[in-house]
Amino acid sequence: METLNARSSRRGGAGQDVESVLDELYTTPPSDFVARREMAAAAAKTAGRVDDARRIHAARRPTLAAWAANLLLRSQPEESQQFLQLGQALRAAYRTLDADGLKDLSAQRRRVVSALSRQTAQLARETGHPLSESVQQDLEATLRAVLADPDAADQWAAGRLVNALTPPSEFHLGTAPPAEKPGTRKAPPTRASARTKNELAERRRARSEQLARAQEAAEAAEQHLREERARRADVDAGTAGARAN
Template sequence: MRRKGERGGAGQDPEAVLDLLYGTPPADFVARREELAAAAKAAGRAEDARRIRAARRPTLAAWAANLLLRSRPEESERFLELGRALREAYQTLDADGIKALNEQRRTVVSALTGQAAALAQEAGHRLADAARQDVDTTLRAVLADQDAADQWATGRLESALTPPSAFPQTTGASPEPAGRRAAPPPPKTPPKDELADRRRKREQETEQRAQAARAQAELARARKAAEAAQRRLRDRRAAHAQTDEQRRQAREHYDEAHRQVSDLERELQRARDELRKAERAHRTAEERHRTAADALTEAEREAREAARTVEELR
């Protein structure tokens, strides 16, 4: 669980800073760590700076497991609750019940491993087969071991976790081989006590069945959540492909419109050149017209004068 900073403000809370740091992909972890440590030191928080610099870069698988916890908080909490229920049920079930739980446990872990790989892929980091196997191993450890569950719940794993060879057996007795149960001792109690023992045994069996039912219900919810996550991933991929096609079509439309504008601008420039030529020709024609009109007026005047002269000579 995250703790509130003593100095107030998310930017000065060392726990929040470490959470932020462990959400950084491994390739950028060291640079981000130095940046955050330098900021803490510049703010006068030398102890926080030392804590930040002491943080170790997580492996890619550990980062993916941390990413799953942060990105799917509700599913992760159900997964932790499922681990607690499974560890309790594992102490009381027989060989057939344990086998069924193991099969269901593998299904849930496989689904969550797929989610972690998908989240890492969305963040730009593809998990190789070895890294996926490390995530799978870590999640199996979370189900089997309380200490591993507590480590994963911090969201600051530095390396993959290793599960125990089997779930813990009933406390106070030596572990038995998987799939076998110790034979009950011969009855040494009187018939009345034997009836009480049988009644207690039936009550225990009823409680065992109830625990197994709760575990199966948790498994069903986890599978349903995993399927929903896969559907969301498919929907997002389809939406991304659709928007990519729309972007391509819009780019083609933009390029075509740009070409048309360029052509129209060239046509407009040519039309303007022709207009300027026409204006010059019009001005020249106007000047010639005025010159001709003046010459005509002068010729008419000379003709009138000549006509008067002739008339006078007559």
């Protein structure tokens, strides 16, 4: 499989758009990053694109975990887009649901992050850059941050992470109306209290819909990752069989 870096070298950096150069640069393994950056900057400078050369030269080398996250985004656009959509659905649910309603979602979230992390580790191995256990942990932290934090999601979606991302300690839960204390006497119904009941009913309906959307997104992401693992297993088995013959 031809890498992004190989395609870049084959085309030559002089005629490339600076954004394309930077996109490809951030999928270059960190060990090759500086050499590739200087080569691309020199090509841009030779072509008279001084501002582009300055931008390329200013690019910072990513950590191995950040590179792996960038590689995932560029190499698996469908899975990555689905993961971003899952984050949107989860954040909407976590803003409105109480802790009991989020138990299943939390388990699904962990499964999706773990599966996507393993898939990314496989991509890294295929490029000849296996991830250590600590790097894998940083990668999983980055993926958790993408699900929980919209700013982190935007950073990852740009495909140019320099460092691993840190997830918030927890999703920001919505504020539920305070529970009534035992023995509290209920006020007689009024127009205002009827309106409040209607509002609460509408909130419950919205919460149920958001939970359903988040669960559907999580299940779809899990199913897609299972299918991708099965596809890769078939490819690996076919390759091994061809080598044996």
